[in-house]
Amino acid sequence: QHHDLGGVGDLTHIKAVHPVHGVVGEGVFEHQPDNSIRLENIDVHPDHQRKGIGSNLVNHAQSITGKRVMSSTGRTSAGEALWNKVKPSK
Numbered sequence: 001q002h003h004d005l006g007g008v009g010d011l012t013h014i015k016a017v018h019p020v021h022g023v024v025g026e027g028v029f030e031h032q033p034d035n036s037i038r039l040e041n042i043d044v045h046p047d048h049q050r051k052g053i054g055s056n057l058v059n060h061a062q063s064i065t066g067k068r069v070m071s072s073t074g075r076t077s078a079g080e081a082l083w084n085k086v087k088p089s090k
Helices: 053-065 077-086
Strands: 002-004 011-018 022-031 036-044 068-071
Touching: 011 036, 011 053, 022 053, 036 053, 053 068, 053 077
Parallel strands: 036 068
Antiparallel strands: 002 011, 011 022, 022 036
């Protein structure tokens, strides 16, 4: 599921839905003036972590918006590990 309002400061919210378990992950991305999207939050249900869902949410956000994903500055250790896997090359 994707809702893209498209303007600066608007949000793209993406959900990962499992056919049996429902929503197992969500990502929120904020549109930036430099035509990027900033990763605001990734949340994956504990039973579904370490299966690539967070990485796929980030990659899907970049794919559907056509914008480069940038990280927020406040990351948890899990967020730092995710960002190190998915950060775009410079």
